Amino acid sequence: GCGNKPAPTTTPSATDSKEPIKIGFLGAKTGDVAIYGLNTLKGLNMAIAELNKDGVLGRQVQLVEEDNAGQKDQAINITNKLISQDKVVAIIGDPTTGITRVAGSIANTKKTVIISAGATGTNVVEIGPYVFRDTLLDTIAAPATMKYVIQEKNWKNVALITSKNNDYSVSLSKIFSDAIVANGGKVAIEEFIQDKDTDFSGQITKIKAVNPDVIVFSGYYTEGALIMKKAREVGIKAVMVGGDGLQGDDLMKIGGDAVEGSISYAGFSPEQPTPNTEKFINAYKAKYNNELPDLFAAQGYDALMLVAKAIKDATSAEPEKFKDTLAATKNYDGVSGTISFQASREPIKTPVYLLEVKGGKFALLKKVPIEMK
Amino acid sequence: MLKLENVDVSYGSIKALHGISLEVKAGEIVALIGANGAGKSTTLRTISGLLKPANKDSKVIFKEEYIFGIREGSRKYECMAPYKIVEMGLSHVPEGRHVFPLMTVYENLLMGAHSHKGKPGQSDFDRVYHHFPRLKERIKQVAGTLSGGEQQMVAMGRALMASPSLLILDEPSMGLAPMLVEEIFHIIEDINVAGTTILLVEQNAHLALEISNRAYVLETGTIVLEGPAQELAKNEAIRRSYLGE
Amino acid sequence: MKKLLNNWLVQVLLFLSMLGLTAYGAQIINDIMPPYILMIGLFIGINLIMALGLNLITGVTGQLTLGHAAFMSIGAYASAIATVNYDLPFLLGVFIGGLVAGLVGIIIGFPTLRLTGDYLAIATLGFAEIVRVQFTNMKITNGAIGFLGIEGATTFPIVMTIAVLTICAMVWLENSRNGRAMLAIREDEVASSAVGINTTLYKIQAFAIGAFCAGVGGALFAHTTTFIQPTDFGFLKSIDILSIVVLGGLGSIPGTIIGAIVLTAAPEILRPLSNYRMMVYGALLVVIMIFRPYGLLGGVNLRQAVRRAIMWPKKKQAGRGE
Amino acid sequence: MFNNIMQQLVNGLALGSIYALIALGYTMVYGIIGMINFAYGEIFMFGAYAGLVLALTNYVNVYVALLGATLITMVLGVVIERVAYKPLRRSSRLSALISAIGVSIFLSSFMVKVKGPNTRGFPKLFENRIFEIGNFQITIYQIVIIGVAGLLMLGLHLFVTYSKTGRAMRACSQDQDAAKLMGVNVDRVISITFAIGSGLAGAAGVLSGIYFNAVQPYMGLLAGLKAFAAAVLGGIGSIPGAMIGGLMIGLAEILGITVNLSEYKDAFAFTILILVLLFKPSGIMGRKANKKV
Amino acid sequence: MSLLSLHNVTIRFGGLTAVDTLNLEVQQGEILALIGPNGAGKSTVFNLITSIYQPTEGKISFDDKPLGGIPTHKIADMGITRTFQTIRLFSELSVLDNVKIGGHCRGKAGLFHALTRLPSMKREEVELEEKSIKALEFLDLASKRDEMAKNLSYGEQRRLEIARALVSKPKILLLDEPAAGMNPQEKVVLMEMIRRIRDTGITIFLVEHDMKLVMNISERIAVLDYGKKIAEGNPLEVRSNKAVIEAYLGSGQFKSRRIRR
Ligand SMILES: Nc1ncnc2c1ncn2[C@@H]1O[C@H](COP(=O)(O)OP(=O)(O)OP(=O)(O)O)[C@@H](O)[C@H]1O
Ligand SMILES: Nc1ncnc2c1ncn2[C@@H]1O[C@H](COP(=O)(O)OP(=O)(O)OP(=O)(O)O)[C@@H](O)[C@H]1O
Numbered sequence A: 001g002c003g004n005k006p007a008p009t010t011t012p013s014a015t016d017s018k019e020p021i022k023i024g025f026l027g028a029k030t031g032d033v034a035i036y037g038l039n040t041l042k043g044l045n046m047a048i049a050e051l052n053k054d055g056v057l058g059r060q061v062q063l064v065e066e067d068n069a070g071q072k073d074q075a076i077n078i079t080n081k082l083i084s085q086d087k088v089v090a091i092i093g094d095p096t097t098g099i100t101r102v103a104g105s106i107a108n109t110k111k112t113v114i115i116s117a118g119a120t121g122t123n124v125v126e127i128g129p130y131v132f133r134d135t136l137l138d139t140i141a142a143p144a145t146m147k148y149v150i151q152e153k154n155w156k157n158v159a160l161i162t163s164k165n166n167d168y169s170v171s172l173s174k175i176f177s178d179a180i181v182a183n184g185g186k187v188a189i190e191e192f193i194q195d196k197d198t199d200f201s202g203q204i205t206k207i208k209a210v211n212p213d214v215i216v217f218s219g220y221y222t223e224g225a226l227i228m229k230k231a232r233e234v235g236i237k238a239v240m241v242g243g244d245g246l247q248g249d250d251l252m253k254i255g256g257d258a259v260e261g262s263i264s265y266a267g268f269s270p271e272q273p274t275p276n277t278e279k280f281i282n283a284y285k286a287k288y289n290n291e292l293p294d295l296f297a298a299q300g301y302d303a304l305m306l307v308a309k310a311i312k313d314a315t316s317a318e319p320e321k322f323k324d325t326l327a328a329t330k331n332y333d334g335v336s337g338t339i340s341f342q343a344s345r346e347p348i349k350t351p352v353y354l355l356e357v358k359g360g361k362f363a364l365l366k367k368v369p370i371e372m373k
Numbered sequence B: 001m002l003k004l005e006n007v008d009v010s011y012g013s014i015k016a017l018h019g020i021s022l023e024v025k026a027g028e029i030v031a032l033i034g035a036n037g038a039g040k041s042t043t044l045r046t047i048s049g050l051l052k053p054a055n056k057d058s059k060v061i062f063k064e065e066y067i068f069g070i071r072e073g074s075r076k077y078e079c080m081a082p083y084k085i086v087e088m089g090l091s092h093v094p095e096g097r098h099v100f101p102l103m104t105v106y107e108n109l110l111m112g113a114h115s116h117k118g119k120p121g122q123s124d125f126d127r128v129y130h131h132f133p134r135l136k137e138r139i140k141q142v143a144g145t146l147s148g149g150e151q152q153m154v155a156m157g158r159a160l161m162a163s164p165s166l167l168i169l170d171e172p173s174m175g176l177a178p179m180l181v182e183e184i185f186h187i188i189e190d191i192n193v194a195g196t197t198i199l200l201v202e203q204n205a206h207l208a209l210e211i212s213n214r215a216y217v218l219e220t221g222t223i224v225l226e227g228p229a230q231e232l233a234k235n236e237a238i239r240r241s242y243l244g245e
Numbered sequence C: 001m002k003k004l005l006n007n008w009l010v011q012v013l014l015f016l017s018m019l020g021l022t023a024y025g026a027q028i029i030n031d032i033m034p035p036y037i038l039m040i041g042l043f044i045g046i047n048l049i050m051a052l053g054l055n056l057i058t059g060v061t062g063q064l065t066l067g068h069a070a071f072m073s074i075g076a077y078a079s080a081i082a083t084v085n086y087d088l089p090f091l092l093g094v095f096i097g098g099l100v101a102g103l104v105g106i107i108i109g110f111p112t113l114r115l116t117g118d119y120l121a122i123a124t125l126g127f128a129e130i131v132r133v134q135f136t137n138m139k140i141t142n143g144a145i146g147f148l149g150i151e152g153a154t155t156f157p158i159v160m161t162i163a164v165l166t167i168c169a170m171v172w173l174e175n176s177r178n179g180r181a182m183l184a185i186r187e188d189e190v191a192s193s194a195v196g197i198n199t200t201l202y203k204i205q206a207f208a209i210g211a212f213c214a215g216v217g218g219a220l221f222a223h224t225t226t227f228i229q230p231t232d233f234g235f236l237k238s239i240d241i242l243s244i245v246v247l248g249g250l251g252s253i254p255g256t257i258i259g260a261i262v263l264t265a266a267p268e269i270l271r272p273l274s275n276y277r278m279m280v281y282g283a284l285l286v287v288i289m290i291f292r293p294y295g296l297l298g299g300v301n302l303r304q305a306v307r308r309a310i311m312w313p314k315k316k317q318a319g320r321g322e
Numbered sequence D: 001m002f003n004n005i006m007q008q009l010v011n012g013l014a015l016g017s018i019y020a021l022i023a024l025g026y027t028m029v030y031g032i033i034g035m036i037n038f039a040y041g042e043i044f045m046f047g048a049y050a051g052l053v054l055a056l057t058n059y060v061n062v063y064v065a066l067l068g069a070t071l072i073t074m075v076l077g078v079v080i081e082r083v084a085y086k087p088l089r090r091s092s093r094l095s096a097l098i099s100a101i102g103v104s105i106f107l108s109s110f111m112v113k114v115k116g117p118n119t120r121g122f123p124k125l126f127e128n129r130i131f132e133i134g135n136f137q138i139t140i141y142q143i144v145i146i147g148v149a150g151l152l153m154l155g156l157h158l159f160v161t162y163s164k165t166g167r168a169m170r171a172c173s174q175d176q177d178a179a180k181l182m183g184v185n186v187d188r189v190i191s192i193t194f195a196i197g198s199g200l201a202g203a204a205g206v207l208s209g210i211y212f213n214a215v216q217p218y219m220g221l222l223a224g225l226k227a228f229a230a231a232v233l234g235g236i237g238s239i240p241g242a243m244i245g246g247l248m249i250g251l252a253e254i255l256g257i258t259v260n261l262s263e264y265k266d267a268f269a270f271t272i273l274i275l276v277l278l279f280k281p282s283g284i285m286g287r288k289a290n291k292k293v
Numbered sequence E: 001m002s003l004l005s006l007h008n009v010t011i012r013f014g015g016l017t018a019v020d021t022l023n024l025e026v027q028q029g030e031i032l033a034l035i036g037p038n039g040a041g042k043s044t045v046f047n048l049i050t051s052i053y054q055p056t057e058g059k060i061s062f063d064d065k066p067l068g069g070i071p072t073h074k075i076a077d078m079g080i081t082r083t084f085q086t087i088r089l090f091s092e093l094s095v096l097d098n099v100k101i102g103g104h105c106r107g108k109a110g111l112f113h114a115l116t117r118l119p120s121m122k123r124e125e126v127e128l129e130e131k132s133i134k135a136l137e138f139l140d141l142a143s144k145r146d147e148m149a150k151n152l153s154y155g156e157q158r159r160l161e162i163a164r165a166l167v168s169k170p171k172i173l174l175l176d177e178p179a180a181g182m183n184p185q186e187k188v189v190l191m192e193m194i195r196r197i198r199d200t201g202i203t204i205f206l207v208e209h210d211m212k213l214v215m216n217i218s219e220r221i222a223v224l225d226y227g228k229k230i231a232e233g234n235p236l237e238v239r240s241n242k243a244v245i246e247a248y249l250g251s252g253q254f255k256s257r258r259i260r261r
């Protein structure tokens, strides 16, 4: 078009200035997916507090938080605002894949680092050299989970449920269903729901008829909990298996007994912590009246710490410079696991934590280590 | 029984009534005549509380109670809700019928007696059916599908159900067949004899003047003439502009 | 002088130079304003284009629809498919987006426009849901996962130019035989047909034009966000656009403009309120409606407004004998 | 297969009863004020939360929670009407609609602020039991929901059709000025209407909270939409219509799932809705707006 | 030549036969009145002619063309326009716009013209405006042209309806109780207007309860009772027809029963 001017190069404040380094937070504080955003924010605030004890390059770190309510146009406005008005050097991206993609391409053109602490879907880092994430990828974790479920548990007869209006769920179901076949299992029935549905009686009635060993559900925890309640009510014994969308204490709060035994994977578990993680957990509990950090809090914390480390290593808060040190990060000992970026900037996180709901809590079932290629 | 003093009414920026004063005494039939747009309906709508005077000096007094205005010796501006006015015994047959279109004729009549405690008796209905036998044939018909004249009967019947002490009528004969026009005027006379005071707006000025005690003539929002009905009926100007002679 | 201005060719030239001026002015703004402000401006423009379309359907013709986002999504996907899958140029894609949406508007208009009032509202709402579910289940749209890789070709000058063009078209339309017929339908359908107005025809016309605008807006939206998903076009989007129209003033073009500005900018302006932002936004809607029950500029007509504002010598008005 | 169908029928009936329950109060307010009360869904949500809070704080039993929530939403409804709708009574319906949207945004974000955005489960207020009838099951929750919806419909219908207040309500909906001239206290009637309607919404909120075991600040939107759809499908303002409309939508959704079109479930329900409207343009029980010319 | 003819027209609403095997001819250029008691079916006849209702039986033809199944809006094209007993104006539009819309069916401009504003379209607009103002002047409403229709008084609204109907250049004008709500003086003026309209060549078909007006201007009168035609003829004949007197006219002599104080 006629209006395409080359983007004005950002002029970050001089390196020697003592002004705070600004980091933007992009995520939902209201709206349907607010819970993910809010928890990410908690992790971020932990990190800020910690970083500001000593400062980064002698400067304070300041967080600029904005609420996108889970809406794309708002996310675009915010990304622009953070970059052009607040002059942030990095944005901790939205926990969802969809918005990260949109915000990522803006940040990339405007040469600002963006790092998502939750996006696990495809086509994220491919956007360009400024786009990162510190998450456990679905493409790695889901097959690992299925391998365990089918080969070790010997649950071969699978009922697969997808939330049809949830992009994460739709892509994850594809990965699950390939992995089920690859490991010798069988998708006996595939059913669809939608986010925010509350009645699943129709689907459950059909699922009951195939008598599955396991119910694989690729969506979020709320629907997961409600599905299992219904399933138990009609007498289905199979447990539920899912992705990081099931991560959330509400799974148990809503699901109660019905979700006992449910298995899911995550890039974080507060159990068997490394010393580093333990420190984080304790500090977190102290700060947020004894609440345990979840996946999003931990990954949010790591995301900011990764950026801070990159800035320190590059001795520059200019995104153009520290993005390369960030991309070169290897074996970073984060609170949510060990993180390395591959040449493609795609993260490898190890281990995959398989969690099982036990006594109303997520309990560590197994750590599956991942080799870096 | 009813007294208006210096009543101004506006629709937005358009002033429809300019300081009207009139009075209706108990037992009278008073006619209000005037050309289209003179403000007759506006006057009636103000009396029943559907419109508010624009001016705090205006007074509308019904049975010693202030519908609008500031009582002497007091400072409070009183402004009575329409339903209270109805409960005090006023009934208004509006211009354009305004029947409840989705209710049956029977229910419409029941609504007429709404302000009364308890259910109206059969005799109340019978009185209405006596005047308008057509309504009896149609008690189950939904009023919205009645013919124009039939709806006018419902509107009138509804008012009769209320057994008001003051009945104000806005063109009750509009759209009625000649025989029924006569019937309406007979009804007005009859209920007046039975004790109801009446304020009547009618385009049929001949008949209106014939049955009324007194009359007011309204012109573009101002009262230009008043007096005993029979005298007005002889007034040259009136004969020319309102009686079409 | 007056005569000259009344000449059709002169008017066309005047109009074209005005468009040029708009584009040029917008380009200047584009160069000096920070991207954040610019982007808000751009969304104002997009929302305005869509709202003008809805204003024609709901404000002028009086047909309440709650499914405008469906046409937006149709325009968005159609244009995205055109530019990505078929490599068509961006502006052609936008036009195609509008066209497809307009066509769908006609097709669904025929059966549904027999309905009136809230029955029409729920039918259009249902239609929008159906469209959304359809997009969620289609291969070519990549379902819920979303359509990736759209070029970010929408720019501020383009949006502004199209917005001005839309405003002009709407003003002309409203002051024509067609526009009057639509207004008449809003007021009284029976009387309209009794004076010879083919109510179905004009309703469909309004629907098609409104849908076209929504489609264009959707296409511009797709080429702004570069990535679209069915969830972007949910019921709340329809409501957002309707709010613009009503809050601005049903049937009023200047009202729609103000509405688009206020309601697009408000969530951004309210950002500092942080957690109370949406509460304040909701309360704001209520307060504005209470104090301006007919909308911010309800009942204001653009020509009158302009004339009153700058006492324009009645150049375009010549011939409207006084 | 057959028991499967019977089971699905029960599922559909139960779901439909929930929709009907929400739609009853909706259609009543809707029919009488003639406005699309968009905040209705949020009142429903508020009721659900009120029930939740009551249930959690005092170990109260179902009835207290239900009653408490009903009372709270009654007050809420009346307040909303006074503040946000009454000033708009004489202006366009759409102005009131936008005001209602404002209220609904306000209420849901208020609840996010106060109670957080996440879904909450509902404590068990009474024990669920499952009855096996032949080859299909019905839970006590389902029986309660179906029963309550049916009873409320009947009661409400009788009230609106035969009581004096009910008649006054209908009068207000058809011609407010004329109603005033009949001595109807229009403000009071509208307040009563809102109180009853909102109370029903609150009760429905608690019941569906118990039934689905989920309460969420944004749950009102979907509920409001379903209620709107059910009310229109049944015929605006018709109380038995709302019941039928609700049941039909519930059955349609389950039917969609049964015939393996669960990904099109909502589209399925709306397609049926549109088809019905094309043949009955004023809803199933709706009286044709037969205004004579 | 008969311009409009009804042949055995019947319509039933449920159990009610509103119009019963009615035969009626309206001659070119005449003023014909249709009278009858309330609920006799007069307005229904108008609704049948304008296709708002379809007859249950029988047929209606205009200019020798059958009207069955023709949609209402085409009826106006053919040259039949009407006013309504219950006023139906475009109440939020200006008086002038109301009248302009009345001229809709004589216009040609379409969407294309609206968006290109070609000179031909402007000419049409100017002509329409002139015509409309003339019609307003004719009905003595010119001073109210910028007023919103709903703000007119009842009688003014009635005249506006006639003005709106006139701009469509009808061959026949159906007037449903045009004098309702007017005072005797205004009725005289209206009567004059109706005559003048007829003198421009427009046939008038009139429903009215005001006998003075009806007897004065109509050349022929048809009387309906319970949907059936009970009489037809010139005013003199009808006035003295016994059935008509019994069903409709009454004595015509109002006698106040009251002794005035
Ligand atoms: N709702 C309204 N808004 C604005 N102006 C109005 C309104 N109603 C009436 N008017 C104006 O107020 C004036 C008085 O109207 P009103 O209806 O009282 O007259 P009227 O004497 O009853 O006439 P008619 O005999 O035609 O019924 C008229 O000029 C009319 O145009
Ligand atoms: N749509 C309808 N449904 C049911 N009944 C109807 C309908 N339209 C008219 N009617 C009935 O048909 C009869 C004739 O009505 P119509 O309006 O033609 O009477 P009219 O002769 O014009 O009477 P008026 O002089 O009172 O206007 C009336 O009894 C009326 O109740």
Ligand SMILES: CC(C)C[C@H](N)C(=O)O
Pocket (backbone or CB within 6 Å): A036, A095, A096, A097, A098, A118, A119, A120, A121, A168, A244, A245
């Ligand atoms: C919040 C998470 C469940 C989001 C999900 N991992 C995604 O990529 O969209």
Ligand SMILES: [Mg+2]
Pocket (backbone or CB within 6 Å): B040, B041, B042, B095, B170, E154
């Ligand atoms: Mg009047």
Ligand SMILES: [Mg+2]
Pocket (backbone or CB within 6 Å): B147, B148, B149, E042, E043, E044, E085
């Ligand atoms: Mg009639």
